[in-house]
Amino acid sequence: MIDIRFPDGRTKAYEAGVTPEMIAGDISSGLKKKTVAAFVDGALYDRNRPIEQSATIELITQDQEEAFEVLNHSTAHLMAQAVRRIYGDALFGVGPPIEEGFYYDIATEATIRQEDLPAIEAMMRQIVQEKIEMYREELTREEALKRFEGDAYKTELILELPEDEPISIYTQGEFVDLCRGGHIGNTGHIKHFKLLSVAGAYWRGKSENTMLQRIYGTSWFSREALENHLAVLEDRKARDHRKLGKELKIFELNQEAGQGLALWLPNGYTIRKVLEDYVYNLERRAGYKHVSTPVLGTKKLYEISGHFAHYQENMFPLMSRDGEEFVLRPMSCPHHMIIYKSELRSYRDLPLRLAEIVIMHRYEASGALSGLERVRAMTLTDSHIFVRKDQIKEEALAAYKLILQAISDLGLKIDYVELALRDNEKGKFHDNDQLWDEAEAMLKALLVEENIEHREVKGEAAFYGPKIDIQVRTAMNHVITMSTVQLDFLLPERFDLTYIGQDGEKHRPVVIHRGLISTWERLMSILLEQYKGAFPTWLAPVQVKVLPVNIDSHRAYADALNERFLDEDFRSELDARPEKLGYRIREAQTLKIPYQIVIGDQEVADQTVTYRRYGEKAQTTVPLEDFVALMHQVIRDKS
Numbered sequence: 025m026i027d028i029r030f031p032d033g034r035t036k037a038y039e040a041g042v043t044p045e046m047i048a049g050d051i052s053s054g055l056k057k058k059t060v061a062a063f064v065d066g067a068l069y070d071r072n073r074p075i076e077q078s079a080t081i082e083l084i085t086q087d088q089e090e091a092f093e094v095l096n097h098s099t100a101h102l103m104a105q106a107v108r109r110i111y112g113d114a115l116f117g118v119g120p121p122i123e124e125g126f127y128y129d130i131a132t133e134a135t136i137r138q139e140d141l142p143a144i145e146a147m148m149r150q151i152v153q154e155k156i157e158m159y160r161e162e163l164t165r166e167e168a169l170k171r172f173e174g175d176a177y178k179t180e181l182i183l184e185l186p187e188d189e190p191i192s193i194y195t196q197g198e199f200v201d202l203c204r205g206g207h208i209g210n211t212g213h214i215k216h217f218k219l220l221s222v223a224g225a226y227w228r229g230k231s232e233n234t235m236l237q238r239i240y241g242t243s244w245f246s247r248e249a250l251e252n253h254l255a256v257l258e259d260r261k262a263r264d265h266r267k268l269g270k271e272l273k274i275f276e277l278n279q280e281a282g283q284g285l286a287l288w289l290p291n292g293y294t295i296r297k298v299l300e301d302y303v304y305n306l307e308r309r310a311g312y313k314h315v316s317t318p319v320l321g322t323k324k325l326y327e328i329s330g331h332f333a334h335y336q337e338n339m340f341p342l343m344s345r346d347g348e349e350f351v352l353r354p355m356s357c358p359h360h361m362i363i364y365k366s367e368l369r370s371y372r373d374l375p376l377r378l379a380e381i382v383i384m385h386r387y388e389a390s391g392a393l394s395g396l397e398r399v400r401a402m403t404l405t406d407s408h409i410f411v412r413k414d415q416i417k418e419e420a421l422a423a424y425k426l427i428l429q430a431i432s433d434l435g436l437k438i439d440y441v442e443l444a445l446r447d448n449e450k451g452k453f454h455d456n457d458q459l460w461d462e463a464e465a466m467l468k469a470l471l472v473e474e475n476i477e478h479r480e481v482k483g484e485a486a487f488y489g490p491k492i493d494i495q496v497r498t499a500m501n502h503v504i505t506m507s508t509v510q511l512d513f514l515l516p517e518r519f520d521l522t523y524i525g526q527d528g529e530k531h532r533p534v535v536i537h538r539g540l541i542s543t544w545e546r547l548m549s550i551l552l553e554q555y556k557g558a559f560p561t562w563l564a565p566v567q568v569k570v571l572p573v574n575i576d577s578h579r580a581y582a583d584a585l586n587e588r589f590l591d592e593d594f595r596s597e598l599d600a601r602p603e604k605l606g607y608r609i610r611e612a613q614t615l616k617i618p619y620q621i622v623i624g625d626q627e628v629a630d631q632t633v634t635y636r637r638y639g640e641k642a643q644t645t646v647p648l649e650d651f652v653a654l655m656h657q658v659i660r661d662k663s
């Protein structure tokens with residue numbers, strides 16, 4: 025007999041070889057149904073894995089996050105078995121659970137297409153019907169290699185496992201797979217799944233390796249949960265910024281112009297200009313000074329800053345002319361350091377907040393490029409704040425608050441705040457423990473004092489100092505770093521920055537690098553997806569569309585309205601093309617223009633405006649002056 029201890033401290037004796045499933049069943053049949061796997065002495069156990077020694081147990085039930093992973097990972101095995109039955113030669117790479125499902129990488133002669141997925145799903149359902157148990161075995165390395173003889177992928181994985189530890193394999197009917205474990209025990213427990221897509225993926229993510237075929241899928245505990253998730257995926261498709269960017273004429277990506285080099289179309293540029301003005305004014309009111317510096321810089325500049333040593337693989341190659349070497353800048357920090365040095369600074373001049381809308385270039389592998397999300401030329405709302413040590417906290421906090429303001433004005437939400445610290449890895453971080461300790465303590469204190477909930481992550485700091493990253497979850501469920509506040513004691517040293525203190529001596533300032541709302545490119549992709557292209561009025565490229573019912577008799581009043589709106593600084597357009605009204609309305613609708621104004625006899629006679637808000641059915645008729653006031657209000661409120 026063995027003793028099983030439960031989380032509440034209770035202990036019960038069982039026969040050795042008892043499984044989590046049996047223990048759950050012993051407590052209640054409801055619990056047995058809901059149990060997916062268990063932690064046994066902290067290790068993840070399959071639902072049906074025998075427990076041979078006394079241990080503590082924590083059952084994993086369907087409502088826990090780990091349960092979703094176990095289910096999805098088990099579904100990956102189920103899919104692999106189905107794929108093997110259909111494509112006899114199929115070998116498998118890795119098949120982990122991911123945030124919203126699973127994938128498995130497959131090597132087979134045949135090309136698996138999207139339209140082949142239903143047949144694989146049908147085979148999976150058959151295997152579910154067969155209720156096949158998934159048995160665990162532990163082998164020595166020799167035995168494992170023998171079992172997977174001829175399977176180059178699993179052989180490679182086995183050779184990387186510790187030599188002296190047992191290697192676990194799982195037998196599921198005629199199918200055997202190498203795996204650490206954490207399964208639902210029987211294919212009969214997998215019920216609500218869907219295969220979603222197939223894509224190419226290099227073995228182990230390296231482009232010099234074989235290209236495998238990766239099938240993505242998702243698996244849930246109820247039909248309802250699966251259907252909800254599929255509805256979310258449908259909605260996301262409609263939000264895809266690449267699709268919307270094309271439909272709404274925001275940007276163009278073109279091979280001839282260059283991969284990852286976005287061209288902003290008139291509608292896109294208008295939004296960008298509004299954002300630029302917004303950021304400029306926000307920063308100006310917060311005491312920032314704006315500068316402008318070139319996209320080219322000398323190699324020397326980036327050698328001094330350390331970017332050339334630490335960041336070179338992300339930079340485009342060197343250019344040389346007349347014995348001088350240049351780089352396309354990947355960031356603006358060095359230029360701003362030089363501006364700081366352009367005059368003698370005193371303690372009274374600090375803080376000095378330099379801001380710039382910075383065009384920069386970073387080399388991204390062509391495979392990593394994705395719409396506006398990952399590009400090679402980008403524009404950052406950048407700033408460098410030069411402070412005395414006693415000003416760090418106040419200035420970092422002010423920068424943080426400015427970020428909050430911008431994120432909220434854009435209608436976005438913070439997912440979480442991350443405090444990125446160094447770890448012990450040598451060479452990765454600037455080597456000065458005292459400076460690091462000080463800087464890390466300051467940012468920590470700031471977050472604690474201000475009651476800012478955050479996660480600490482070791483090893484994620486910049487090479488020059490710790491940082492606060494503001495993470496936003498996009499409508500596509502991607503978590504991205506939107507904004508950042510970084511402390512830097514290193515660049516001031518490298519560039520030998522000084523100020524004259526109250527004591528008449530030279531002192532070193534500290535630099536705070538601050539990214540406000542990511543790059544215009546990244547931000548545009550997020551906003552398109554967030555608003556499904558229906559931008560709030562203050563951002564919309566065209567805010568008002570004036571449509572005369574009759575392009576002759578209503579034209580004069582429509583013209584006058586359009587003129588008036590332009591004078592009020594509204595982005596207004598008149599559509600008096602010789603097309604049917606219905607056609608012109610539908611087009612304004614497709615372009616998601618916030619306010620459509622239709623002008624007929626009544627409006628001309630009464631000097632009124634009849635408008636319809638995008639997304640609403642109701643039409644409202646108001647005096648012209650009321651409409652003008654309404655527009656100003658809506659734009660001011662950023663709604």
Ligand SMILES: [Zn+2]
Binds near residue numbers: 097101202203205206
């Ligand atoms: Zn597994």
Ligand SMILES: [Zn+2]
Binds near residue numbers: 357408537538
């Ligand atoms: Zn910087």
